[in-house]
Amino acid sequence: MESDISLEDMAKEIKELEVQLADMKKAYREKRMAGLKSAMEARKSADEAVREELRALGVSGYSSSWSSLDPSRLYTKWY
Secondary structure (H helix, E strand, C coil): CCCCCCHHHHHHHHHHHHHHHHHHHHHHHHHHHHHHHHHHHHHHHHHHHHHHHHHHHCCECCCCCHHHCCHHHCECCCC
16 A cells, blocks of 8 residues: 555545545436436327327327226217
8 A cells, every 4th residue: 555645635535536436326327217218208208199199089088008098998979
């Protein structure tokens, strides 16, 4: 170990490295989740487009989840 570095300098360097590590961890998480965030935003806009189309068709009782969209339970006004 280097003996010419004082304890205060070592503590200061450790603090700087901890801040750098925290920043890198945050950037890593953001990059890792970027695809998921993009997919969630795309689904949200697609969900809104589906809601608008169903509303235009006069469909009632539509839930926001695609998995709950059962065509046999949709009610449309055709008259």
